[in-house]
Amino acid sequence: MLQTYRQIFTPATALFSLTGLVARLPISMVGLGIVLLAEHETGSYAFAGSVSAVALVANAALAIPQGRLIDRLGQARVLPVVITAWGIGLALAMGSLRWDWPTWSTYVLAALAGAALPSVGTCVRARWSHVLSDQPERLHTAFSFEAVADEAVFIAGPVAVTLLATAVDPNAGLLAALVAGLLGTWAFAVQRGTEPPAHPREVEHTSRPPIPWSAIVPLTMVGAAMGILFGSAEVVTVAFADEEGHKSLAGVMLAIWALGSLAAGVVSGAISWRRGPLARLRIGALGMALAMAPLAFVPSLPVLAVVLLIGGIAISPTLIATMSLAEQVLPTSRLTEGMAFIQTGLALGLAPGAAVAGVVVDEAGASPAYLVCLAGGILALTGALLVRAADSPTTVPSHEHVA
Numbered sequence: 286m287l288q289t290y291r292q293i294f295t296p297a298t299a300l301f302s303l304t305g306l307v308a309r310l311p312i313s314m315v316g317l318g319i320v321l322l323a324e325h326e327t328g329s330y331a332f333a334g335s336v337s338a339v340a341l342v343a344n345a346a347l348a349i350p351q352g353r354l355i356d357r358l359g360q361a362r363v364l365p366v367v368i369t370a371w372g373i374g375l376a377l378a379m380g381s382l383r384w385d386w387p388t389w390s391t392y393v394l395a396a397l398a399g400a401a402l403p404s405v406g407t408c409v410r411a412r413w414s415h416v417l418s419d420q421p422e423r424l425h426t427a428f429s430f431e432a433v434a435d436e437a438v439f440i441a442g443p444v445a446v447t448l449l450a451t452a453v454d455p456n457a458g459l460l461a462a463l464v465a466g467l468l469g470t471w472a473f474a475v476q477r478g479t480e481p482p483a484h485p486r487e488v489e490h491t492s493r494p495p496i497p498w499s500a501i502v503p504l505t506m507v508g509a510a511m512g513i514l515f516g517s518a519e520v521v522t523v524a525f526a527d528e529e530g531h532k533s534l535a536g537v538m539l540a541i542w543a544l545g546s547l548a549a550g551v552v553s554g555a556i557s558w559r560r561g562p563l564a565r566l567r568i569g570a571l572g573m574a575l576a577m578a579p580l581a582f583v584p585s586l587p588v589l590a591v592v593l594l595i596g597g598i599a600i601s602p603t604l605i606a607t608m609s610l611a612e613q614v615l616p617t618s619r620l621t622e623g624m625a626f627i628q629t630g631l632a633l634g635l636a637p638g639a640a641v642a643g644v645v646v647d648e649a650g651a652s653p654a655y656l657v658c659l660a661g662g663i664l665a666l667t668g669a670l671l672v673r674a675a676d677s678p679t680t681v682p683s684h685e686h687v688a
Contacts, residue, residue: 512634
């Protein structure tokens with residue numbers, strides 16, 4: 286298994302993957318860090334949650350235009366600018382809470398920070414696609430590793446920001462995210478040797494290849510469905526653990542879920558698959574939907590842990606297949622922009638998933654609320670089935686290669 290991963294890593298690829306991992310930490314730290322700091326300074330969870338939501342919505346709204354800009358101008362020119370703007374916005378948002386600035390200023394600064402935060406994970410995958418353009422059989426392994434990196438970020442980030450904010454200082458968690466985001470992204474951006482080429486408008490002679498919407502729209506639907514699933518599962522698992530009298534174990538349950546996904550991602554990357562990404566996407570989405578069905582009927586936390594561990598196995602392979610399929614159907618000059626649609630869909634699904642799950646918990650309890658997770662799984666399967674076979678890479682490749 287390790288030999289498969291050794292084949293994709295050189296000093297250059299290891300460096301951009303590692304710095305990309307560090308640069309991604311704010312994605313899993315900032316939202317929770319804002320909630321912890323804002324609640325500490327104001328005593329209001331409602332205000333804290335609304336500030337975090339404003340940052341999330343702003344990030345989703347600007348992700349696609351930002352991806353288009355990166356495709357046109359290049360990562361090295363865009364990333365340092367936007368991450369610096371993000372750092373300034375986040376630092377001032379933190380200051381506005383500490384220094385009792387008007388409430389509207391906190392919202393404006395949180396929106397600025399959210400809008401500027403780059404999707405480094407998409408940029409890392411674009412680099413892998415460029416570096417391995419002559420080794421397409423290894424791209425699946427690279428995307429699998431990045432899916433594992435995403436899981437590691439979402440395991441370590443929330444734990445780190447909570448520990449720092451509660452045990453050290455309310456600002457400490459966000460300060461750690463600020464340092465990781467700035468240093469990681471700057472270090473990533475200066476690595477010009479592995480950067481995909483820019484595709485400025487004048488080079489394209491004002492004619493840009495179209496995005497294959499019949500594939501990207503349902504793939505974005507899959508991303509949004511996974512966001513609904515993730516957002517609802519987090520809320521419902523906390524509520525279920527609380528009902529069982531062990532609220533503190535909610536984080537452990539979610540970590541077990543992520544562990545199942547991480548392990549599946551590692552194994553998936555080491556396998557030479559005979560089926561293409563479209564078939565793997567549909568199988569993974571089906572497995573994810575089936576895995577959500579028993580959650581509404583689990584009687585205890587130990588059983589929940591087992592079901593979540595098994596259910597997590599379907600997550601990384603589904604996400605890997607989604608990104609692999611997007612990479613293969615998208616024109617090279619619009620790769621970052623196209624992948625940003627999927628990432629934006631995932632981000633936009635988190636808030637409604639959590640909100641709807643919260644309403645069901647209040648009205649009917651935690652167990653029935655797991656049906657929201659099942660709905661997310663069914664929606665993901667629907668999106669996977671809607672991807673047109675004619676746009677799959679086995680029939681209409683948009684690059685020079687077919688993985």
